[in-house]
Amino acid sequence: MEAKSRGRSIAAFGIGAVLLIILDQITKLAAQKLLRGRDAYVLIPGVFELQYLENRGSAFGLMQGQRVFFLVMAGLMLLLIPYVYYRIPLTRRFWYLRVTACLFLAGAVGNAVDRLLHGYVVDFFSFSLIHFPIFNVADIYVTVSTFLLIMLMLFYYQDEDFEQIRF
Numbered sequence: 001m002e003a004k005s006r007g008r009s010i011a012a013f014g015i016g017a018v019l020l021i022i023l024d025q026i027t028k029l030a031a032q033k034l035l036r037g038r039d040a041y042v043l044i045p046g047v048f049e050l051q052y053l054e055n056r057g058s059a060f061g062l063m064q065g066q067r068v069f070f071l072v073m074a075g076l077m078l079l080l081i082p083y084v085y086y087r088i089p090l091t092r093r094f095w096y097l098r099v100t101a102c103l104f105l106a107g108a109v110g111n112a113v114d115r116l117l118h119g120y121v122v123d124f125f126s127f128s129l130i131h132f133p134i135f136n137v138a139d140i141y142v143t144v145s146t147f148l149l150i151m152l153m154l155f156y157y158q159d160e161d162f163e164q165i166r167f
Helices: 002-035 067-087 092-118 137-156
Strands: 041-044 048-055 121-127
Touching: 002 048, 002 067, 002 092, 002 121, 002 137, 067 092, 092 121, 092 137
Parallel strands: none
Antiparallel strands: 041 048, 048 121
């Protein structure tokens, strides 16, 4: 029974990650087709707009042109996250951690696909009110999963919970 449950859990993880990556890639394709070479499309004046950007770095424009580094890191995530996911107990208590792993993997792979295909990441969400860096759906996955992981570690899981995850 354990093997069957583990198989279903891994299948859900894989399918979930693939669906999230597809959603990310569809939004980036739409941004390329509809926003590239055009002025920003204002949704909420002075607050939020859609603006096409080819990002060759990371958040806040850091590490510009470090494509190989980002691809190596994405490759490591592609190996590490499924391994960690496999080690997470199948109990209901760890459901949040499994979802967090799926989100993080989808974000890392979504941006890696851009770097492989284009040499840059397509960004298009812009909060002009606070001059926040332009971002994309994969960035949302990574940010939300990182926030969830921090909150889970601070307020939900105890040290002994992580003893169940054997490496």
